[in-house]
Amino acid sequence: MLHCDDNLRRRLLLFISLSASLFPSLSSSAKTKVKNPYDERRLLEQNKRRQRENNAPEDFPNFIREGFEVKVVTTEKYIKCDSGLVYRDFEVGKGDCPKAGQQVTFNYVGYNESGRRIDSTYLQGAPARIRMGTNVLVPGFEEGIKDMKAGGKRRIIIPPELGPPVGPSTFFSAKQFEVFDVELVSIQDCKRRTIGFYSDFVCE
Numbered sequence: 540m541l542h543c544d545d546n547l548r549r550r551l552l553l554f555i556s557l558s559a560s561l562f563p564s565l566s567s568s569a570k571t572k573v574k575n576p577y578d579e580r581r582l583l584e585q586n587k588r589r590q591r592e593n594n595a596p597e598d599f600p601n602f603i604r605e606g607f608e609v610k611v612v613t614t615e616k617y618i619k620c621d622s623g624l625v626y627r628d629f630e631v632g633k634g635d636c637p638k639a640g641q642q643v644t645f646n647y648v649g650y651n652e653s654g655r656r657i658d659s660t661y662l663q664g665a666p667a668r669i670r671m672g673t674n675v676l677v678p679g680f681e682e683g684i685k686d687m688k689a690g691g692k693r694r695i696i697i698p699p700e701l702g703p704p705v706g707p708s709t710f711f712s713a714k715q716f717e718v719f720d721v722e723l724v725s726i727q728d729c730k731r732r733t734i735g736f737y738s739d740f741v742c743e
């Protein structure tokens with residue numbers, strides 16, 4: 540369903556180039572630029588240090604950001620999907636995956652590329668609830684949870700193109716990867732309920 544490539548499990552490096560989609564006119568010059576492996580190692584060490592300072596969880600992906608290009612470095616436990624989404628399952632869970640129209644109840648912790656916690660339902664005090672297929676989540680998040688099962692625990696790495704929309708006035712560096720640790724608590728069926736002119740969904 541997700542078109543993810545298991546063969547890529549063995550690959551340690553996942554190359555993702557932002558340059559082509561963001562700045563078509565610049566991408567050719569960026570490609571001809573010779574990469575300095577020392578710069579890359581330095582940037583990787585810098586990212587690792589930031590993540591340690593932020594107490595990023597174990598096996599967190601690293602991001603090497605050089606100009607317009609970002610390289611995502613993960614262990615072989617991560618799987619890459621055709622869409623660009625990358626994930627790792629910690630627990631697979633049991634039962635069926637949620638179908639469009641069903642409600643999923645889940646907890647998450649969101650992190651930025653520095654491994655800094657930026658958002659969490661655990662801090663909000665209540666899990667999130669959304670109905671699948673209603674476009675209320677960023678595309679990468681919905682794709683990342685739609686083949687999870689109740690009890691499943693997964694880390695998803697959302698590339699900027701599957702993340703929240705970034706307005707034209709926003710500086711390009713706002714195009715960041717986001718990482719979410721998601722725990723799918725339960726899946727509920729929903730029924731439409733109509734009272735007079737008012738209509739909503741009841742899920743249980």
Ligand SMILES: *[C@@H]1O[C@H](CO)[C@@H](O)[C@H](O)[C@H]1NC(C)=O
Pocket residue numbers: 651652653655715
């Ligand atoms: C992550 O968030 C922290 C705190 O808001 C911020 O200082 C840091 O620059 C962010 N990292 C990235 C890569 O955006």
